[in-house]
Amino acid sequence: MSLLLQGVALGVLTGGLYALLASGLSLYFGVMRVVMVAHPAFLFLAAYLTYTVHTALGVDPFLALPVTVPVFFALGVAVQRLLVARLAPENVAMMSVLLTFGLALTIEGLLGTFYTGSYKSVSMEYATRSLTIGGVHLPYDKIIAFAVAALTLAVLFAVLVRSRFGQALRATIQHREAARLVGVQTERVAGYGFGVGLATAAVGGTVLALITPFFPASHWVWIGKLMAIIVVGGLGSVAGAALAAVLLGVVEGVVLVTVDATWATMMFYVFLFLTLLARPQGFFGGRLAHRF
Amino acid sequence: MRTASRGLPLLVAALAIAYPWLVPNYYLVYAGALTVMYAAMATSWNLLGGFTGYVSLGHSAFFGLGAYGTGLLVTRLDVPWAVALPVSALLVTVFAVGVGVAAVRVRGASFVIVSIALVSMMNLVVQGWRSLTGGSTGLQVPSPFPGLHRGQTHMVFFYLFLVLLGLALLSWWYVSRSRFGAGLRAIREDEDKAESLGVPTGAYKVAAFALSALFVALAGGLYALWFGSLDPIFMFSILIGSYMVLMSLLGGVRHVYGPLLGALIVAPAGEYFLIALGETQVHLAATGVLLILVVLFMPEGILSRLTRGRGGPSIPEESAGQRLEGAAR
Amino acid sequence: MTSLRTEGLTKSFGGVPAVHGATVELRDGQVNGLIGPNGSGKTTFFNLITGMIRPDSGRVLYRERDITRHAPHRIAHAGIGRTFQLCRVFPRLTVLENMLVAVRRTRLRELLAGLHDEGEAERARRWLHRMGIEHLEHAEARDLSYGQQKLLELAAVLMAEPDLVLLDEPAGGVNPALIDRIVTLVRELNAEGRTFLVVEHNMDMVMGMCDHVIVFDRGAPIAAGPPSAIRDDPRVLEAYLGV
Numbered sequence: 008m009s010l011l012l013q014g015v016a017l018g019v020l021t022g023g024l025y026a027l028l029a030s031g032l033s034l035y036f037g038v039m040r041v042v043m044v045a046h047p048a049f050l051f052l053a054a055y056l057t058y059t060v061h062t063a064l065g066v067d068p069f070l071a072l073p074v075t076v077p078v079f080f081a082l083g084v085a086v087q088r089l090l091v092a093r094l095a096p097e098n099v100a101m102m103s104v105l106l107t108f109g110l111a112l113t114i115e116g117l118l119g120t121f122y123t124g125s126y127k128s129v130s131m132e133y134a135t136r137s138l139t140i141g142g143v144h145l146p147y148d149k150i151i152a153f154a155v156a157a158l159t160l161a162v163l164f165a166v167l168v169r170s171r172f173g174q175a176l177r178a179t180i181q182h183r184e185a186a187r188l189v190g191v192q193t194e195r196v197a198g199y200g201f202g203v204g205l206a207t208a209a210v211g212g213t214v215l216a217l218i219t220p221f222f223p224a225s226h227w228v229w230i231g232k233l234m235a236i237i238v239v240g241g242l243g244s245v246a247g248a249a250l251a252a253v254l255l256g257v258v259e260g261v262v263l264v265t266v267d268a269t270w271a272t273m274m275f276y277v278f279l280f281l282t283l284l285a286r287p288q289g290f291f292g293g294r295l296a297h298r299f
Numbered sequence: 300m301r302t303a304s305r306g307l308p309l310l311v312a313a314l315a316i317a318y319p320w321l322v323p324n325y326y327l328v329y330a331g332a333l334t335v336m337y338a339a340m341a342t343s344w345n346l347l348g349g350f351t352g353y354v355s356l357g358h359s360a361f362f363g364l365g366a367y368g369t370g371l372l373v374t375r376l377d378v379p380w381a382v383a384l385p386v387s388a389l390l391v392t393v394f395a396v397g398v399g400v401a402a403v404r405v406r407g408a409s410f411v412i413v414s415i416a417l418v419s420m421m422n423l424v425v426q427g428w429r430s431l432t433g434g435s436t437g438l439q440v441p442s443p444f445p446g447l448h449r450g451q452t453h454m455v456f457f458y459l460f461l462v463l464l465g466l467a468l469l470s471w472w473y474v475s476r477s478r479f480g481a482g483l484r485a486i487r488e489d490e491d492k493a494e495s496l497g498v499p500t501g502a503y504k505v506a507a508f509a510l511s512a513l514f515v516a517l518a519g520g521l522y523a524l525w526f527g528s529l530d531p532i533f534m535f536s537i538l539i540g541s542y543m544v545l546m547s548l549l550g551g552v553r554h555v556y557g558p559l560l561g562a563l564i565v566a567p568a569g570e571y572f573l574i575a576l577g578e579t580q581v582h583l584a585a586t587g588v589l590l591i592l593v594v595l596f597m598p599e600g601i602l603s604r605l606t607r608g609r610g611g612p613s614i615p616e617e618s619a620g621q622r623l624e625g626a627a628r
Numbered sequence: 629m630t631s632l633r634t635e636g637l638t639k640s641f642g643g644v645p646a647v648h649g650a651t652v653e654l655r656d657g658q659v660n661g662l663i664g665p666n667g668s669g670k671t672t673f674f675n676l677i678t679g680m681i682r683p684d685s686g687r688v689l690y691r692e693r694d695i696t697r698h699a700p701h702r703i704a705h706a707g708i709g710r711t712f713q714l715c716r717v718f719p720r721l722t723v724l725e726n727m728l729v730a731v732r733r734t735r736l737r738e739l740l741a742g743l744h745d746e747g748e749a750e751r752a753r754r755w756l757h758r759m760g761i762e763h764l765e766h767a768e769a770r771d772l773s774y775g776q777q778k779l780l781e782l783a784a785v786l787m788a789e790p791d792l793v794l795l796d797e798p799a800g801g802v803n804p805a806l807i808d809r810i811v812t813l814v815r816e817l818n819a820e821g822r823t824f825l826v827v828e829h830n831m832d833m834v835m836g837m838c839d840h841v842i843v844f845d846r847g848a849p850i851a852a853g854p855p856s857a858i859r860d861d862p863r864v865l866e867a868y869l870g871v
Contacts, residue, residue, distance in 0.1 A: 498731055
């Protein structure tokens with residue numbers, strides 16, 4: 008029983024990071040109808056940059072954020088302006104996947120060239136200890152990861168709901184043409200939307216570096232996981248993605264402690280294919296899934 | 300133009316058959332066999348991607364399964380290789396039907412995602428199922444031609460892959476001139492409209508998916524017999540799947556020879572990089588950059604460029620008519 | 629005999645009913661008009677009949693056979709063909725290929741038969757000839773004018789030999805000469821025994837062409853009858869003018 012609780016607790020903690028990353032994907036999809044396959048590759052890029060900052064300067068990995076977040080925001084704007092916006096309007100959905108897939112390959116190749124293919128990790132002294140509540144051990148690094156992810160998500164939502172930029176962004180997501188008619192510069196907004204998306208990847212990367220060892224090719228596993236989350240949640244539904252993230256995080260956590268890591272990862276794909284068979288549009292809204 | 304479109308393939312075929320005897324060393328025979336293998340795989344990929352517009356980045360799943368299926372039948376059950384190869388490919392095809400039923404329920408980008416998930420999943424299974432597959436330590440498959448030395452083996456497999464390529468091209472041609480093919484292309488253009496005209500789109504897509512998987516699985520099986528050593532990371536690598544896509548897009552997905560042309564460019568380039576730069580990750584980045592460039596600047600592929608550039612009279616009816624005539628001969 | 633009957637057909641999008649309890653009956657061998665203000669659910673009704681979307685409740689019967697929730701291709705096989713509001717052809721296929729997409733039955737031998745199977749190609753050419761576009765056989769559909777595309781779309785639907793043809797705004801965006809041609813065609817095809825259901829905003833066309841007119845408002849029929857009766861029906865005026 009306590010094993011099960013342990014799995015659930017770990018799952019919820021990891022689910023926070025999944026939710027943050029999945030919301031980034033929903034953001035790209037919302038503003039540009041783009042499925043950003045390179046999101047996890049950028050995530051790992053951020054993790055490696057964090058690793059460099061940490062090993063070269065010996066500082067806490069979170070101190071990398073003031074550098075990586077603005078850099079990634081600029082990168083996101085550049086990716087949207089220079090690449091995605093240039094795609095021929097017919098068949099954007101498909102071509103954008105291939106485009107971002109090419110980006111992911113490029114990033115992986117560069118990471119492999121500069122950092123070699125071996126595992127890297129960032130371990131902090133506080134990360135090795137854990138909090139014990141009622142027989143359930145909660146490692147501090149996972150708690151921190153969850154807290155940072157949750158905080159970032161909260162900031163993201165606050166920006167989307169409160170700020171003028173957020174309003175313009177949501178208007179663009181809901182109806183691009185109408186938004187343009189009322190004076191929203193949708194192209195610029197889309198660029199910033201990409202920037203914000205990649206900025207969340209920067210935060211996620213630092214968190215990731217803290218909780219798990221990584222190597223260049225491991226972003227593919229993350230694509231699989233995130234895409235499973237998005238399909239289960241329903242493409243284009245932010246709330247659905249967050250719910251599915253926590254749900255699948257818990258399933259993964261429980262299987263991880265009761266069976267093994269292979270099956271834990273496998274659960275994502277099992278859920279993915281079951282969802283496709285039972286309800287291709289996803290379980291939490293998102294009517295768009297099978298169209299894109 | 301018409302003589303060129305009939306004569307050129309014959310010339311290329313003759314050159315291909317003579318190739319192993321024309322090159323000075325066995326390394327080039329090996330590189331040729333590899334190129335023909337990729338050409339066969341890209342052409343099979345195009346049976347799905349070109350006709351229906353469903354882009355699969357996960358076709359290396361079928362490559363890997365075909366290879367492991369053949370390897371396991373030969374090593375664990377002592378099945379002769381000539382039996383193991385088709386049996387394994389047929390099993391993979393049946394599996395592809397099952398996967399296809401789920402996968403083609405989603406369109407466009409979602410389908411791409413599912414295909415990536417498929418290959419990751421197969422990688423996990425084969426790595427995890429250590430007792431059967433040897434896991435990440437790999438699986439050793441004995442050579443089907445123990446009497447031949449390495450160079451001669453390359454030569455045999457060059458011709459085996461050439462036969463496979465021929466079969467894949469023939470299937471493409473056959474499908475392209477059938478009503479089944481017209482239905483598949485209609486799915487690419489407007490799936491709902493096709494359905495309203497009575498095209499059973501689900502069944503069509505699954506059939507194309509499975510047919511495409513069949514040839515890729517055969518390529519995988521041949522690869523297993525050729526190299527004799529399988530490792531899940533390579534066999535189920537996303538890179539092999541993306542090669543098929545890149546080659547097809549580069550050459551032109553709407554043309555029967557598009558993927559072949561793409562393979563003739565990309566595979567030797569890859570081999571060259573491997574020699575020039577050694578075993579680095581740079582080729583991954585190069586593949587990625589090339590894919591980005593093709594998607595941005597030439598999504599219709601080289602052959603579309605060429606045919607449009609040459610046949611470009613301003614009256615569209617005529618040029619279309621000539622094209623069809625050319626295809627019919 | 630009844631061709632098509634719907635019983636209490638209902639479909640809502642996000643809580644807003646698009647079609648609400650629509651009960652409609654079409655008699656065999658008639659040209660039926662379906663009119664109503666924008667947003668009254670006419671196209672959704674088409675999509676429900678042809679299986680493109682699934683109803684929340686209600687039934688669709690074709691020749692007394694329940695076809696509710698059948699896949700669109702099975703409904704096409706049952707003998708119902710349709711065109712789309714914004715004409716939909718396959719742009720990168722040639723005109724002849726467009727014609728050969730339509731499938732009446734799924735027989736393996738038929739499917740693997742060549743595109744140049746002369747019997748089918750001849751049948752396709754006859755339809756194209758009837759539409760007056762047989763000279764465009766080898767052109768890609770995207771190179772046709774809008775009017776030609778409309779004719780091609782209709783020809784491709786007729787290739788499947790449907791008994792009931794649903795036309796969604798056949799006169800939309802085409803010139804008066806072509807409208808006359810379409811009216812004549814529909815009349816001829818009807819005389820050969822095909823039943824039609826036509827959504828159209830061009831009242832002259834509807835009144836001149838149809839035997840029976842159904843008026844939709846807010847997702848359900850509010851009146852039905854011969855054109856002369858519909859023209860003077862106060863409920864129809866009310867629906868259109870909103871008084």
